[in-house]
Amino acid sequence: MSRLEALETLKTYYDAFNAGDTAAMEALLADDFEHHVNEGNIRRGAEAFREFNAHMTQCYRETLTDLCVMANEAGTRAAAEFIVNGTYLKTDEGLPDAKGQNYRLPAGTFFDLKGGKIARVTTYYNLSDWIKQVS
Template identity: 45%
Template sequence: MDAKEIVKNYYACFNAKDWNGMLALVSPEVRHEANQGGVYIGKEKFVAFVKRMEECYDEQLEEMVIMGEGDRVAAEFVVHGVYKLAEEGLPVANNQKYVLPAGAFLEVRDGLISRVTTYYNLPLWISMVS
């Protein structure tokens, strides 16, 4: 399976809320660069991120476009979400709905995703849920 197929499967698992399937595609040493956040290394930290995301958000990624060359893949998509539980430093959550364009850059090594870097407009999202 090439890098683009691995990333397509990763996002298909995300949309199906198949967290085990999604995590099976991630390297034990994954580098996760969160939007306007820190850099987290290792699958354990990535698992904690996924759990927090599931608690706080219910999201589906639509209009997915996957582009890539070699082991580098870019994904552009629109996030259709519900803000279920507030995170520290963010607005109060009351099941607000949002539709937000986003993108990600991923790297695949030895058949597993070794880097996930996600970008979206945080001020725009805050205005949608405030």
Template identity: 40%
Template structure:
């Protein structure tokens, strides 16, 4: 089971790197719960699609050094990775974008149900990111 979850999550991160919203959406459940580092919890595939569209508009990111840890039952997983990015368009409530480049470590926690991602919880050091783009 953990191999299936690893493949699912590897596919998810590959789709993010490819900037392929459709592929990302095909890997999540209709009732997906998205818990971003900052902001409010979002519910559903449509809300996730809007989140991804905003991400693609505002940021160009590449995920590297991905580590996937899956618990034996295959219902929970944790990932750590490095993001190399460029801030393309100003995101709501954040500094003005002008192509600033940044690098950061991120973590994400996942719940898996029925072979799909049912919850994504994202974590990163916002003050560090702000220092990189607002300097």
């Protein structure tokens, strides 16, 4: 995969995210996909990511803006920085009660890509900032 192909893959991934099309996001995943989440355990495989997406769709409505995507020349590693603009829809276990609060949160994601697919997604954000915004 070239750098341009990697960037196109991530554009497709984030366009699908903003459209709420989790199936299109999941279609981009490698068989040995790993999802490393901020403040959580590693999810392995597309099925675990599908379950995560279903849960997130119930609890949050989010759109990403100010997206900046970068990739190495080989197209094997990439990163993105963005602003998460969201609404907290349903109380997520262990977090403050949801009352339809809006939030705006800087975040970043790192990717491994191989064979034209996304093999790893690692996302970082400031959880304490999010909690302050929704409390």
